Amino acid sequence: MVNRNNPGQTLLQVKRLEHSFTIGEEYVQALRGVSFEVKTGEVTAIVGPSGCGKSTLLYLLGLLDRPDKGEILLDNKSVSQASDQVRTELRNKNLGFIFQFHFLIKELTACENVSMPLFKAGIQRKEANKRARSVLTKLGLGNKAERFANKLSGGEQQRVAIARAMINSPSLLLADEPTGNLDSENSRKVFQLLLQFAREESTAVILVTHNPEIAEKCDQILRMKDGQIVRD
């Protein structure tokens, strides 16, 4: 569906994205015209103060919400207004999403959490579990694969969530503060994993971070303020 055979090709184009929330009387303009581009295999950091709209932007890119205005093009195809079916399919096969607060399903084991996107794609359970276990092993969690999600430490849970986002080899991986709750040692590890994944699989990675050290190592930094990107 999405072509990634040409590293350096434009994968994602975001055009004048606007988004707002209304809760009762309150109206919040979370995004006020955000535009940028991301290339295949490129690692992009989004930085900015709390409440500037980083998560909102990521949810729109993850096709979990529809923008009020503007357009998102994935591999030159507009996806922001595509049908639910197309978007669902894209989420399952081409996107990986890591939530800000490492969300796992606590009723499932680490391995089951990771293999869920593959099950959903119709891959046999045995095969899916095998692949999930190998990704977990790569992330240093091979011996914890059968543990239930809520019996893992914060850092481990975060890595499981990363494994789940990687399992379908997405062309675009979105991570909302994947290192937010981790100590510097673990943060570095997680970032290294994402970097390595982007290089090996030519996956474009967009990550939100508050950590300047991590942002500096990325190919591109987008600084946000009040729902807009400020160019430096």
Added chain:
Amino acid sequence: MSLTFYLALRYVFARKRAMLMSLFGIIFGISFFVITQAQTSGFQEYFIKTILGTNGAIRISDRFQNMDETVSKISQDGKIKFKFQNREGAKYIKGIDYPDKIRNALTAFPSVNGISEVFEDNAILQTKSRSQSIQLHGIKISDHLLVSDLKEQVTHGSISNFLRDNMGIIIGSRIAERVNLKVNDRVNIVGKLENFQLRVSGIFESGVSDIDKKRCYISLPTARSLSGTRFGGSIFQVGIATPEKAPQIAAQIQETIGHRSVSWQEREKVWLDVFKALRVSSAITVSSILLLSGLGMFNVFAIMGIEKTRDISILRSIGFTRADISSVFLWQGIIVLFFGIIGGIICGLLGTFIVSKIPMQIRGIFKSDTFVVNWDFTHYGWAILIASLFVGLATWIPARRAAKVEPAKIIRETL
């Protein structure tokens, strides 16, 4: 195994306590439903069997009163299409005046499988020390056996005694008790005209206490002699192959032969209505257990829908559709319902069996020594239907709501 079913299983087993509560509610509701229905309908069936075996399916008599009403009432049920002639032309005749003609006409009805002419009159039964008023039923025993269970109802003595003895009498069990009579004892029967010495050939017990207290059978000619009625005045007790169709057949007979003809359903309407009311009210009462467990489940799923907003967002982010999300919820309801139905059926069968063994003396409109139960599987069908309805609603509403959850709702949520 489908993925949504698999997830549902995991969720169900992760919430054992809440799910077990709902499960027990369903099991309890279903089994209680079938047990109470088995009892009430058991008593009803027993009653019907008793009165059918004693007074037959249809009685044909003399009276023309209310005849129009009888027919039009049945017509309203939509079962009988004709309209009965008006009453003005009809003469009032007491009893059946030409029994042979009517017997012939009745044999033309294919469903009629027995006709017994019965001559009823009041009389006094006397022993040395006591006397009691009774209701004499003059019958031809061979005919009467075709339209009743009299043979099975004879507890002492026998039908063959009665067959051999023109001057024999079969008396109701309660009469026998009261005046202390045994088989082969002699009794004096005082009729309107005559007064005979008869010998007790048997004692019967129908189970209907009104009958056992009053009724005695003697031969038809003897009954006629006692009352001095040589012709007419008798009624016909008719047996039919399909007792449930008695109202229609009775209406047809009435139209054809012009005699009042009453089905057992009409005759026993009061009691049948009582049983019906009993069954419906117990069904409603017990359904409330199912309603309550349905509400409990609704509660569990509604809370789960809120608790699981994050899971819903995760699942949506990895490619679950809205329909997938609601199916995860629906499966949970189905899983609990499934085990609830299985458990309910098992407990229902077991409970019904145990109840049927409870010794209990019933002496009222009829007689029984244990709880009477009816093994009718439509009760299970109804119980399952009602449970499915409540559980279905209890899951469907939260499932729909869960499907509507927007993943973006959790952007701001923290742990």
